[in-house]
Amino acid sequence: xxxxxxxxxxxxxxxxxxxxxxxxxxxxxxxxxxxxxxxxxxxxxxxxxxxxxxxxxxxxxxxxxxxxxxxxxxxxxxxxxxxxxxxxxxxx
Numbered sequence: 447x448x449x450x451x452x453x454x455x456x457x458x459x460x461x462x463x464x465x466x467x468x469x470x471x472x473x474x475x476x477x478x479x480x481x482x483x484x485x486x487x488x489x490x491x492x493x494x495x496x497x498x499x500x501x502x503x504x505x506x507x508x509x510x511x512x513x514x515x516x517x518x519x520x521x522x523x524x525x526x527x528x529x530x531x532x533x534x535x536x537x538x
Contacts, residue, residue: 479505509538
């Protein structure tokens with residue numbers, strides 16, 4: 447019985463760690479929207495949304511989807527884009 451209880455306590459720690467990772471991920475997700483939306487509202491601009499319709503309230507999912515495949519090359523202290531951003535990404 448002792449081995450069984452120690453195995454369960456180890457498994458509980460794994461669940462707590464996964465919960466913490468999920469919580470941190472959701473906080474970062476919300477922070478992306480929290481920073482982007484007021485900036486768009488302050489400048490009264492829109493960005494291309496789904497189906498290229500303009501939106502002033504992009505979701506974090508849209509931000510990550512629009513920047514998929516963007517690669518940054520690090521050489522020492524210098525960071526460069528592998529390719530220049532296309533117009534859709536420049537709007538963001």
